[in-house]
Each structure stands twice: as structure tokens, then as C-alpha cells.
Amino acid sequence: MVRVPKRLRLVGYRLLQAIPVLIGIVVVSFLLTRALPGDPAVYFAGPAASEESIEQIRVSMGLDRSLPVQFLAYVGDLLRGELGQSISTGQPVLTELTTRLPASLELTGFALLFSIAVAMPLGILAATRPNSWIDHLCRFVVTAGVSLPTFFTGLALVYLFYFLLGWSPAPMGRLDILYLSPPHVTGFYVIDALIDGDFETARAALAQLILPAVTLGLFTLAPIARMTRAAMLQVLEGDFIRTARAAGLSGNKVLYTYALRNAILPVITTLGMVFSFALGANVLVEKVFAWPGIGSYAVEALVVSDYAAVQGFVLSMALLFVILNLLIDVTYTLVDPRLGMED
Amino acid sequence: MSIPLLDIKALTVEFGTRRGVVDAVRQVSVTVAKGETVGIVGESGSGKSVTSYAVMRILDRAGRIAGGSIVFGGINVGKADERTMRDLRGREMSMIFQNPRAALNPIRSVGRQIEDVLIEHSLATRADAREKAIDVLKAVRINNPESRYHAYPFELSGGMCQRVVIAIALACRPQLLIADEPTTGLDVTTQKAVMDLIRELTAERNMSTLLITHDLGLAAAYCDRIVVMEKGRVVEEADTATLFANPRHPYTRRLLQATPRLDSKVADLLPEEDSRRRAPSARPPGEVLLRIQDLVKVFPGKEKGDEYRAVDGLSFEVRCGESLGLVGESGCGKSTTSSMIMRLLDPTSGRILFNGEDIGTVPGKRFARHPARAGLQMVFQDPTDSLNPRWSARRSISDPLMRLGHVSGSALRAKVEALAQMVGLPEHLLDRFPHQLSGGQKARVGIARAIALEPKLLILDEPTAALDVSVQAVVLNLLVELRERLGMSYLFISHDLNVVRLLCERVLVMKAGRIVEQGSAEHLLDRPEHPYTRELLAAIPHPPSSPPRVSSESEDSVIAARWP
């Protein structure tokens, strides 16, 4: 009875904490974009534009004003929910983000699923046999995964599984040309196709996902496996595990219900970190697999000094990060009854 | 004689470590008959726990039973397969541990944890598990079991957690209960309540109990028979009365002697031939060194109105050369008081007059450079925690000398070595790191550091709580000696009246931040006036040579006092 409001307050507190972060992000992203070299007005004016037309465009974009004024205008737009227009793609930033974010999230989500499915069992296995050859092998494998740049792994996988073996569909983005994208519900193609009852398309979308997701997932194996192992080791040493064993609970019950559930707490925190990390690494994977996600968008935008796009991207990522952390906190409070009760 | 329930014969347990194989238990034979309570006593590391783990077969991966046999109720535990063992554990024999809070899964409600065991052993189905779990909670006398069912361990007090652990252990009505130091870390009063509960429940069910403890007093109070272990071996076994009346093995004798009793003097704790024996000489107290007036410490809570008065208007004084004892149960504010006197913590109000100067007004942050700093030193409760793990003993002892004494170079070396000699620390240990030292050695390093600047007042915050009785005996004698040599005053903090009495002429009894009684040590122990003092006294288990075994009549009142 006392618990609920306390936890609610915790979540509220987290939300409050996010406010300075968001303000910080707005300021930093604004300054960062203005520090970018290149003159958007020149770029925007296109080839063969004259001085006057460049100047005209500079004025229409508001770039002739002083930085503080530009900043105020930007904040004003933000408050009205306007993210501006991306000059490099010619679309409103908001549209771009809403179509591209699901692509990135789908990719990252699948990558993490893959990563968790591989890394957690490895970590548990390693923790139950510390310092054995299995432990060393696990360490070796997951470290190998994180040792290669993602773009290299990606290209190598494409070369092997698509070019040489032909097992994988052409790396042409989210869906092969043969299929039409499913009606938009969530933006996740696999899920949307399933909702639509179109299993063929769902399967095709899934097939497109495998290579990029594995590429990204390989990269995130190590932190998850390492954390799982460390947390499991620590928990397994705990007195309550001994109690559970002494009470005759079965090995699986001890390992999963008692040890793993406790060990999962630090793993969840790591997952949050890994997720935001993977969203960053997306940038490279998306480029390799022609994935129309938010990461490749950001790269392009950054290279051409597309202010609105970069700002919009950074802001949406920050929001995502805040939401993610909130989710983690909530999961944490769900799993760990101690939270919010003692200091 | 009937067949014993548990029959351990020539048990040897080995651990494979990186420095080769360690024999933790060698050739140990112990039997426990039905309904019997057998105690295993011995110092830390003597193999008590390992023996019990071997019985349950829950040794670490590194450990293995290298020889001997363990037969429980006709089943050879050493040879049985894991299935059989799983059935045995919890159902036929079960175990409770030290530090009850850590022994419970922190994120599972206690009711569920009890259910897990019941369901595992097919004593309940999912449908009636809850009801049965509540019954079990009732059996261990937990008030309001229906709502406690949902509680998480962190929401319960230590004593209550231990009851839950007992509930888990006894849920399936096993025949043997192994209790491994079940009350370490609990208050004396709680300890008594828990032990009484165990005795009562086991008697009621005609169970056997194997009680593992290093506290001879406790073993004497609750066991029929006692097995003494030293360095992995059983050195003596006898029924309780015989053992105490006529200890045969020298180790047993030493153990017995080192255990403080109501009438023992500090020198008595060490064998007569030990050169470290010291008798305190009663010196007339000098003038007032420290005067505490109306000291209050309020800790702000998370919310308004949530504040906590840890120390609530304390006034007392310590004279030059005097030793003052401060006793009270856990959480009554003893450490808070000492921190304030040490100027590690700023009091909320009140005065701390040291040598007539009010040092309470100097903020703790700036006290490091105050001239009085060197005059006030402290020995901490946990010797391990109080030493910087990255510093050698020498460096730790040097620190105050360099900072406040401004000694350096060869003078520093000489001084440190002199100090080490003074506290009886062999010189070759000075370059070791804390983890390479034993508890007693660490305590000495801590003491050497504290007396390096020859302080006028030394606060001892439970300096022996983490030590074995025999080490405690040595340290207490050392403290007596040092006091005489250096003319210090002590403020000795403990929850164990018995120990305080050995060192202190005068004792304050504290409860909930206030002093409830004070007086000379003798007077207080002989004729305690305040009921709280009496309760504290009654809860201390004593070896039988002096008062008889603890009677069970006071038990209800104790429980009532703790769990209203």
C-alpha cells in the first residue's frame, strides 16, 4: 500500500531528472551543429547559385541572425513541436524520424534479442564453471565478437552469406523488391506483416533482418555475457543460494528462480547501456545493409551540415534514451522490491 | 545405544586451491542421536562449517569429501546420488545460517520462499501452499503471518529474518537441524529469543540439532553434548557438564578460559603462564578530560517528519585515566555518539568539552587540522574495514605520525617499529597488506595506529566484536597494558556487558539514544536497577561454571519485548 506511491514518486523523480538532460541535449546539439563546417545556405542554394540567391536563402533559413536569436527561434519551434525541414532529404524532420526510427528500433531490437539469446546462456554457463575451459572459451568467443569493426563484420557476412553462398537475401534494406511493405501499424515490418496476416512478407522481412541483426548483435555479446557472468558469480556466492540449496531446492530452481533473477538486475542496467550503444553502432551497420534507419540518416545529415536533421536526430535519440532509462527503472522496481524503500 | 541419526566417521574434506590442496577437515567423527543437541565449537577456520556443508553435501565446487563416511538415517550421504540428496535436504535435514538477512533471497517474498520448499518436497500443492506457508510462519511465532507472508527480507528485522530462515528449515519437519552460528550478528536479547525458539521447536518435534558456534557460553546453554574442533580436527568431545567441569584437551581449556564470565578478570582470560596477562591497577581518576552535555544527533529522514533522533540528550564525563563503558543494543546510538566525540560527525546540538574546550563547535570537516585532533583517537569495530586494503601495515601505522606528528625518515621507521613491538606485532608483518594478516593482527595494526600519537582519549568501538575469544583475550589484555603505559582514558563501546566489565570501572547503559542507567561496573552487574539492564544481563549466555544454564522462564517476556 505504501509501496506504490513510493515507486511512482521514484519514476516521477526520474522524469524530473531527465529535464536538465533534455535541456543540455538541446543546447549541445544546437552548438554542435553550428560548429559544423560548411554553409547550409550554399549547399541549399544548389549548384551554380549566385551570391544573391545564397544570401536570399541564408535569410530565409534564418541563418543571418545571431546565434542567440537562432537558438531562441529553435527553442520556440521545438516548443511548438516543430523540428524543421531536413535540407538533405527535403522532408520534414519529424516525418523522417517517424518513418526511420521504427526501422532502427526493429534492427536494434532484433540484434539485442539475438545477443541476449546467445550471451546470457554463455554468461550463465561460464559462471557456473568459473575458470574452466568453458569459461575461457566463452570469454574468447564474446571478445572476438566485439573485436571487429561492425562495418567489417557486416561486409564479410554479406560477402559470405549473400555473395558466395547465396543463403541470405540481397542486402537491399528492409524488404526485398518482390514484396510491398505491410500496412503501417507499428512501423516494425515483421510485426506489421503479422498483424496483417501476411506471413510471407513477415518471413521476407525477417530474412532481411537476420544479417544486420547478427552483425550488430555480435558486437553487443561481450558486455552482456560479461555482466551476466560477473553478476551470476556474485549471486551464486551469496548466502541465500546456500540456503536454497540446503533446503533441497532443485538445481534449476536455484539457478533460475533464485540466482538468475537476482543477477538479472545488473544485467538490465547493462542492457540499457548496450541498447543506446547499439543505436550508435547502427550508424555503420545501416550503411552496409542499406537499412533506411535513423543512423544512416544522421551520418548523411552530419556530413552535409543539415542542422535540423542532426538536431532532430540527437533530440529523438535523447528522448529514446530517457524513455529507455525510465523503462529500465520501472523494470528494476518491478523486479527488485527493495528499490525506493530504503536509501 | 540406539543407532545415531547422523554418524560422521573419520570425515576428511579437501579443497583444491591455487596453492594446492587444503585439508579443511581431517578425520572428524561426530554422532548425533535422535532428539539430541550437539554443539560444535572452535575458533574461526577450524572446520566447523565445512563439516556441516559436507553433511548436507553443499560444499563448493572446489571442495570434496576425500575420506570417511557420513551416514544419515541409514543413507550414505557421501555416496548418494544428487536426487536422493535433494530429497534429503530440507526434508530430512536442514540448515540455518549466520547472517539471516543474507540467507534469504532478497527479491522474493518470504512466503514464496517457504512455499518453494514445501512444493519442492511435495508437501503442498500450488493451491494450498500459501495456507501452509502461513502455518509455518505461525509456528515460528511471527506475529501477523498473513501480512508477513508478502514481506521481503529487507522489510524485516534481523531476528525476524532468522525466524523465517528457521521456518524454511523446519517447514518440512526434518529430523536434523544444523544451525551454523545462527545468532552471530544478532543482539544478545534477540539471540536469546531465537535460540529459545529453536530449542522449543526441536524439542516439540523431537528433532536433533547440530549447533555450530564459537561461543562456548551459547553451546553450554543449549547443547547436550559438545564437540571441540581445532584446525580441522576434533580435539575433544564430551557432554556439556563434563566438558566444562573437566576439560581435558589444552585447547579446550584455553577456549574455556578465554570466554569471559561474570566473575572473570581480564588477566584470567589468558592462561596463567602467558606473559601477556595484565591485571588492571585501580588508579584514582584524575580531573575531567571529556565532558558531554546534552548531546543530540538528529538524522534527517527522506521526508519531513521522518527524522530520527539517534542520540537524544546524552550527558556524561570521562576523567583522565578512566575507562568508561558504553553498552546498549544494536542501533541505540553508540557509534553515533563516538563519531561525534571523534568529530567525524557534527552534533545537532549539545557540547563536547575536551580538556575544557568545546570542540563540538569546530566543524568536522576542519577538525583534521585542529590541535586536539591528535588527542582523540579511535579503534574501530571491524579491523578489516578500518585498514586501507592497498596500504601495508607499516604505511597505515605511519599515516597519523606523518600527518599529525610530522615525523619522517628513519625516525618514522623507528617509531613504527616501536609501536609494532608495543602492540605485539612481529616486525616482519609490517610490510604485509591487510588481507595477508589475521583478524587479531589487523586489530593490532589498528590499535598501533590509534595509539601512535599517544592520544589522551581512545574510543574503542567494539574492538573485539569481530575476533575469536582467544584473540579477544589477548587484545583486551593488551589494551589494559597500553592504558597503563600511556595513561590514556578509554571510552569502551560494546553491547556485551561481560566484556565491558573486564575493562571499565564505570558503565553507562544506553537505550534509544538515552542513558537509562549508569554506575560502577560491579554495582551495575550485581544490582541492575533498570529493567532494560536486567534484560541485557539475563540474555547473556554463560558457561556453566558460574551461573547455571539459562532458564526458559524469561523467554516470553523477551519475545514480547522484541516483537510487540
Added chain:
Amino acid sequence: MSSSSVKNFARHARYVMTENPVTALAALLFLLIVIAAVAGPALVPYDPMATDGDRALQPPSWDHWFGTDHLGRDVFSRVVVATRLDLMISLAAVAMAFVIGSAMGAVAGYFGGWADRITGRLLDTIMAFPLFVLAMGVVAAAGNTIENIVYATAIINLPFYARMARAEVNIRRNAGFVQAARLSGNGDWRILAQHIFPNTLPPMMVQISLNMGWAILNAAGLSFIGLGVRPPTPEWGIMVAEGANFIVSGEWWLAFFPGVALMLAVFTFNLLGDGLRDLVDPQRRT
């Protein structure tokens, strides 16, 4: 005293390595990398910058162990010579991140209050950026020089140290030995620097080694999108990035060998972590 402590350390190092075969392997590899970094330019058979149009894109052979690139430069020489730069980038970036980050975190963790809150929000802000994109932004804005790559890498690594230092300091700030240090007349700063901070090193070592590998990968990623080290400086990341375009056309050696070097280095750093921790952890000394 010092010679004996050196000897002690050596004995301890030997112990740490014999105890864990993986650490021993990592130490060996590390030695190899250091040798390549120090003596690399003197060891290689060809000038890593010299082009030779006639020998472009030759597969590995006796003359060119790792083959040649599209301008006929010897890949082996370039891979070996690149070691120094890559090691420097990762060392410099991690050192910077470590020094600044752990100092920030330590102060926040020790003093708490406003210092803590401000650092916390600052770190959150950095973390809220997708880190690689932040690095990209910094390099794009400041120009793609080696220094800027180092700064960018340092900035994105900083929060890890700061958070870790904060947590580790925080749990120790009221430890017994800290109180004892206060009684010995140590001021706050001295306590922080001499007593608490060194104790936080063991877990940080693992982080350092992870981040060293990460720093190299980060530089490689920047190269891939064209913001990395400037040509013609040999650097693994840029070699892999450029070579990656040649994989499909069958000139695998261009990306493969620098890729292996990169992988080996990252691998070494990652595996070294546990060993390093054991090395600085006095508890592991016997």
C-alpha cells in the same frame, strides 16, 4: 625498498599470468604490439607510403606478405607501421578519459550534493547522445585531425569512468579506513586522492582495457564514414574501411590483414583487462 618492490611486482605479475592462461596470452600479444609500435618503422621491408602503380592490388606473396593495395603500397609494412598510431590514439584517448572522468566521478562520489548532481546530469547528457554519433559530430565540427579524434574518443569514454569512479568512491567514502584516515589528520582531498581513489583502480583497469579496444574501433568507424585519420597515414581502421570496399571484388587481403591486426589488438586489450585488474589489486597478492 624500491628494488624489492619491483621484484615483488615482477613476482606478482608472473603469478597473475601463470594463474590465468588467457592473461598470459594477452600479455604476450601486448608485448608484440608494443614491439611493433616502438620498432615498427625500422622493421618493415618497404616504405609504407611509397606507391608503385605497377604492383597495385597484388595478392599476398613472398615479396609482399600481406599483398599490396590499390596504389601498390605494401600492406604488411603499413599494418606494422600503423601500430604506433593506433596504440597512441587509444592510449591517449583512454588516458584522457580516465584522468578527467575518474577525477570528476571521484569528486562527485566523495562530496555528493551539488557536485554530484551537476556531474550526474552532465554525464547523462553525454550518454544520451548515441556515443558514436557524438564522436562523429565532434570530429566533423572540429576537423578530422588525429588530436580531434582522440578528443572525441575521450569524450565518449568519459562517462564510463566517471560513473564507475563515482560508484566506487561512494561506497568507500564512509568506510572504516577512511574514518581512520580522518582521525589521522588527513584532509578531504588527501583522503580522496591517497586513500579512496587508489582502491577504485582494480575495476577501472577492466574498463580501461575494454575502452582501449573500443577507442581503436571507434577510430575505425570514423574512418569508414570518412572522418578518420587523414590519408596516407597508415592506420588500421582506415585500412579496413578502405579495404572493405575491395572484399566483394576479391581483394580480400586489403581489409583482412589490417582487420586481423585490429582484432588482435582489441582482443588483446579486452583480455588484458582481468589481468591488469589482478595486477593492481593488492588482494590478489600473496
Added chain:
Amino acid sequence: ARNDTLVVVTGTTINSLDIHRSGTNRPSYQVAVNCYDRLLTFGHKQLEDGSFSYDYDNLQPELAESWDVSEDGRTLTFKLRDNARFWDGKPVTAHDVKWSFDRAVTLGGFPTAQMAAGSLEEPEQFEAVDDKTFRIRLPHSSKLTLPDLTTPVAIVINSEVAKAHATDQDPWATEYLHRNPAGSGAFKVERWDSGQQLVYSRNDDWACGPVAKIQRVIIREIPSQSTRRALIERGDVHFSQNIPAKDARELEAAGKVKVVSTPIENCLHVLCTNLNFEPFQDKKVRQAIAYAVPYEAIFNNAAYGRGVPMWGGDSTKPESIAWPQPFPYSQDLEKARALMAESSHADGFSVPLSFDLGQADWAEPTALLIQEALGKIGIKVSLNKVPGANWRTVALVEKSLPLHLENFGGWLNTPDYYFYWAYVKGNLFNSSNYDNKEVAGLVDETLYMAQDDPKYAPNIRRMIEIAIDDVPRIPLYQPSLNVAMQQSTTGYEYWYHRQLDVRPLTLKQD
């Protein structure tokens, strides 16, 4: 069905469907090419290697059925096709042409500049005489006007649809046309997923030429160059636009797919010395550099032999007026050193060599080779990659790069047009800040002059002679536009705008 759908991959993103809009990038021009009609177009010719190209010398009608040039060359009258209809069925009228041209010259930026190249500068020049007659008045006659009307800028837009979506702030409906083309061209845009793909579908009622053979064309954006190569090599796509020279060579050698490489008319990859910087003000230094550049190696290792060499010409006094033509330089380090020794910078100097990140595939190896070679004559070169957006600013607008690699090719294929942009002070592509009164005068005189004017050839020769002697821009080679396609794909045609004209493409049924 797969057989009438053509799949094209490209590495660049299409960012708008409206070529007139400011910010529209080069790859988007293909929408103008394929979905809109112009008044005029060019005919085709077969090149020596058997591939097809547009023919600059052969103007053909597109929307205009016929045209008429007045005596003084200042009035152009066009008669529109009767049967030409926009996609919505509305007939194409002269009013649409006027509205579209008005739009192009009013919106500013690139379309206005391109129109101006044909002396089409203000709305008053355009007149819809009646529904089917359109007239242009010129301030002076110009040989560039008619060719300029074939460029993707001079498209005809359905003005009624556009006007229906115009607003007070946006009288030219840029917001609407940005996403919704309204034309009469051979293909309509079926779907546009920004950043992913553009799908054309055939306009069965196209009046300005033979109806396309292919039903649908999917343009997929695949950023990774090696992925594009894998796709075409594995046969999963039909056509790969603008492939790197290296791939062109290798794919051609492998023989599985067809590769067409067409030298881009009027386009040169050049090393520019910026005369605003002290060392390069000395002609000797420029010539020394021109003699130091390893042309051969660059052509082999950066261009992979694709393109036309632009070094080793015979004489410093050109005989022909062909543009581009090889300059009489080739690598001769002795000569280069001698020139350096005579120059004001006999001890050498250091200079950064910049290039555009977006052009790195040829520019980077080229820069590396130049760096090495210039090192041999005492010029210490450091390399400087400039990201795409910044490139325009620093190289072309500010013109602040001392030494850099540039490529410029004019759409209108006459030498004077090239010189106008690249050798006249103040013009955008003169990133060398080259300023020569004589050249400027010659360009001024020749720009609008008919090519058969007797003064034309000598003027051009003189221009080229000066350019050779002064070498503010050191030509390296003339690049090729390389494309790869499956054997089943035929009908590819090279265009000066370097966009893929999908209209003539066919797929063999298999």
C-alpha cells in the same frame, strides 16, 4: 511481374521530385528527365564502342512539334504537339510552358542560373501566344538557348495542378511539387520512400515519344558501394548507375554483366592551383607542378584506365578547337625541378591538397600520388579531405583552397561555356581564382557566338593556348560515366546530365 520491372541501384539519395526547388540534389534530376517533358530534346548517336549517346548536334522535338528561329535569332517560336496531355488528361498548353519557365527563372538558385545560361532570365521573355504557340524573346541571339531548353531544368509542369496547390507564401507550389510531380512525361512516380526507393510506372499515353517498353522501374538506394557491386554481380538487380572505375574494369573483364563507360563530355578532373596563394601566382610553379604530376599512374590507379588521357598533347598551340583536349604536359621531373629552380620558390614550400570527401574514390588515390610526386620537387603536400557540404563553401564559394582536386563539366557542350564557368574571375567553378583579361574578353565575345562564325575557332584556340600556358587548372584526365547492367537490359543511352534516362531501356524476356 518481374519481367517488366527494371531494378536500378544507385548510391545516392533522391531528395526531391522537383528540380526547381532549392536544395534538390543532383540525383533527383532524374525525376525531371523521366517524368517531365521539355520543349526540345537531343537525338541519339552510336559511339565508337557501340554504345549509345545523346547527340549534341542533333536537336529533336519533344513537346514542341516544330520551332522557328527569327532572322535576328532573338525570337523563338514553338508549336506544341496537339496530342500531348498531362497525366491527369489535361492537354499541355503554352500557358503551362510559360508558367513553368516563369517558375524556373523566378525561384532563384540553380534553375535560374541554368536558364540564364541560355539567356532565359525573366518572365517577360516568355509569351503564350495561344494555347499551342509559345514564344521566347532573347536580348541577343545565343547558340546556347536551344540546347539549354533540353536540360532537365526546362521542364513543363502541369500549371493548373500546381496552381491549385499554391499558397500565398508558396506561389510556385514548391511544397506540393516537391512530393507530387505533375508532368506529361513517359513515367509517373508510383511511390517514393525517401531514403529507400523511388518507383516509376509507365505513362501509357505518352505523346512525345515511343511508349516505354518497361512497366515499372524501381530505383533502390544502396549506400554501400560494395553491396551495389555484389547485387549487380549476383544478378539481383538489372542496372547499377555510376559505378566506380575499378568495378567497371573488373566487371567488364569478368564478362558476366555489361559495362558501358562513356567519357563525360566537357568534364575534366583537374588539379587546381589557387592564384590567391602566393606560390601559385608564379606561372613557373604551376608549370612545374604540371610537369611533376604522375598522369600515367593516376590514370591507371585512380581511373583504372577508364576515361580519356588529358596529358601528353603535341603542342602548346592547339590545332583543334575540341574541348577537352590533352595538354602538352606529362610527367618530367627534370623539367619540373628546373622550373621550380627558376621560380620564386626554388626551395619549395608546403601546401595542403584538398579534395571532396564525396569524390574520394578517385580523388584520394590521385591526391596520394600527387602528394608523393610533388614531394620529389620540393613541395611538401599534406592531404585534406573536405566533407561534401563544406566543399562547395570552401572550394567554390569562398575559393579558399590553395591546391585542390576539382571536377567540372558543363551541360552545354561548347568550349566557351566551359571557359566561362572555369576560367573567368568570379564564376563559380573558377576555384583557382584565375583572372586573365584576355581570356575573359575572349569568353565574353565567344559565348553566344554561333559555332560557324569565322571568329569562333581562332578565339577558342587562343583561349586554350592561354589555358595551357598559364595552367591554373592542370587537367588530369577526362572521366567516364560507368554503368553496369545485366545482359538482358538494353537500350542504355548516355546523357550529359549523367542521369539515367529510363525511357529507352528494355528488358529481354527470358
